[in-house]
């Protein structure tokens with residue numbers, strides 16, 4: 407028996423068709439509260455339209471004598487509404503009328519939907535009356551065809567906006583209860599929409615990321631110049647090892663391209679969706695490298711004001727490039743060996759063991775076997791790292807690559823500086839071929855960069871090689887380059903060629919034939935800092 411006297415029901419009872427089962431007696435607040443609590447819990451877990459459909463289906467069916475329901479949402483155009491979720495039990499799922507209603511965008515201002523949206527309380531409709539008044543919306547006809555006589559529409563809204571309408575066809579309606587359900591559904595819809603936006607953004611970011619990665623990997627392979635058989639052998643080794651997690655040891659003189667090859671391996675590996683992390687083992691004292699590699703906890707030592715995440719943690723699921731591994735202090739070699747073997751470590755001052763999946767690529771210009779023999783490098787670490795060695799040839803051993811490399815750098819620096827240089831004279835090419843290139847590709851790169859800055863022509867007519875007196879000459883129609891900027895370029899170029907060494911044998915001061923104190927004061931005056939030549 408239904409209890410129509412109860413305060414929980416509105417005066418307007420909605421009678422929808424015949425043959426209805428009577429409502430469950432609602433005599434206590436308890437039933438309502440339980441339903442609301444259950445619904446609230448279920449709705450909190452709703453993340454998608456499908457979840458909402460399942461939850462609404464489950465709970466609305468617990469309402470008394472429900473004939474049918476639908477949620478219609480305001481479309482992005484702000485002018486029309488479409489079915490979002492609807493009761494699929496009202497007709498056969500392939501009923502042409504329900505399919506039509508489900509896909510049609512009905513104008514909001516049809517005298518029905520706008521009426522509900524502008525109301526804060528449920529709006530009750532007599533279907534026949536609406537049709538008799540000339541309202542012609544397809545959904546009205548659908549309601550009539552399935553025998554809905556009266557329906558109630560409730561606005562779905564959160565503080566920030568109106569979302570749509572919940573339509574209910576039921577025999578009786580408990581207004582406060584349904585209003586509470588509407589509030590919960592509105593929150594769920596707002597969450598779903600936010601979630602959808604996040605997913606769209608995430609997908610967009612992933613696509614951009616993939617695009618950037620492709621660009622990066624293409625740019626790395628496009629950046630390696632070399633057709634000498636020794637370089638082809640290197641390419642073959644890269645393609646063999648890239649896909650595996652094995653450690654790689656890249657050997658070669660300074661400036662032969664060890665870092666470039668490390669990046670190419672990383673880019674060709676499945677870890678290429680994360681950045682390769684690099685650490686230069688020669689650049690810092692032992693205690694700093696330890697903290698760089700493993701990180702430290704706050705207060706681990708004097709000056710450790712904050713917790714710091716080390717390179718190993720940063721490189722989790724990626725590649726850690728240990729440059730100049732031959733310079734790593736012995737005490738740290740033991741710790742490195744442990745991480746490579748056990749894939750775990752602790753931050754300095756930390757008690758928790760951190761597990762990582764890091765692929766190691768190490769590089770050195772030292773002969774590690776000699777270092778092991780001399781007791782400066784641990785044999786066990788050497789064997790661990792030497793799983794897959796790649797030896798890079800010195801530039802002097804692949805002279806046929808010299809001119810293609812020089813042309814590659816000419817076009818790179820011509821582009822970067824905006825100084826149009828197309829190539830070099832035969833004389834310059836001969837000079838390049840005749841030189842021994844102790845600084846390898848890096849030395850060639852710096853030489854070309856400097857020569858481009860000094861040239862007045864669109865062809866390189868002169869290069870300054872150590873021991874060869876053929877400074878580029880300044881022509882009468884030279885572009886307006888001041889003495890000061892010429893001097894600056896010249897000093898930076900020389901410093902680059904000396905790998906930043908200022909004084910002493912082979913230093914920039916010696917090559918420029920001035921005392922190193924003079925060079926220092928010139929550098930101060932011309933505001934030349936390390937970042938200009940390193």
Ligand SMILES: Nc1ncnc2c1ncn2[C@@H]1O[C@H](COP(=O)(O)OP(=O)(O)OP(=O)(O)O)[C@@H](O)[C@H]1O
Nearest residue numbers: 629630631632659660661662663664665666847848
């Ligand atoms: N085959 C190559 N093609 C194009 N550029 C190259 C090639 N080899 C090296 N380079 C360039 O030469 C410069 C030095 O290369 P890289 O830093 O990789 O050398 P390295 O062997 O790691 O040097 P170091 O031992 O001093 O750390 C970089 O600018 C790099 O791009």
